[in-house]
Amino acid sequence: MVGGRATWSGSCRDQAATDHAAHRRSPPPRAWADKKPEAADRLGRSREVVTTLAEQHDLPTENLISPALVRNLAWEPPQDVTIESVTAVLSEQGARSWQIGLIGEALTDALSPK
Incomplete structure (x- = not known):
């Protein structure tokens, strides 16, 4: 706050921290094998x-899809794993x-029960 008013950069920083916390639902992947194989x-x-x-699209993996999104879906997939739900x-x-469009179908297949 500056003079009793919130600064724009402070508000953005606070919102980013809140957004990150809201999307962080899974524990660190190194613990998954024991907690939820x-x-x-x-x-x-x-x-x-x-x-x-x-590799097929000559993109860095993190540009294709956020690793956090993949972790969240892998930890807690939709009840019914369909292309629509994913x-x-x-x-x-x-x-x-x-x-x-690039990853939806393949990711759905990867998340489906085996």
């Missing part, structure tokens, strides 16, 4: 998909339409 399997399959598609979650969590 099925989530660790989903994350492994999802990371393979992201890596393959990123793309809805990706969209709600900030993925762009071009990203969803």
Whole structure:
């Protein structure tokens, strides 16, 4: 605050911290195998998909899709894993339409029960 008023940069910083905390739902991936092995399997399959598609499109993996979005979906996928439910979650969590178009179907397959 400056003179009793919130500064723009302070407000943005506070909002960014709030947004990050809201999207951070999963524990560190190194703990997944013990806590939730099925989530660790989903994350492994999802990371393979992201890596393959990123290479095919000559993109860094983090530009193709945010690693946090992949972790969130792998930790807690939709009740019914469908292309519609996965793309809805990706969209709600900030993925762009071009990203969803490139990864939605393959990520849905990776998240589906095996």
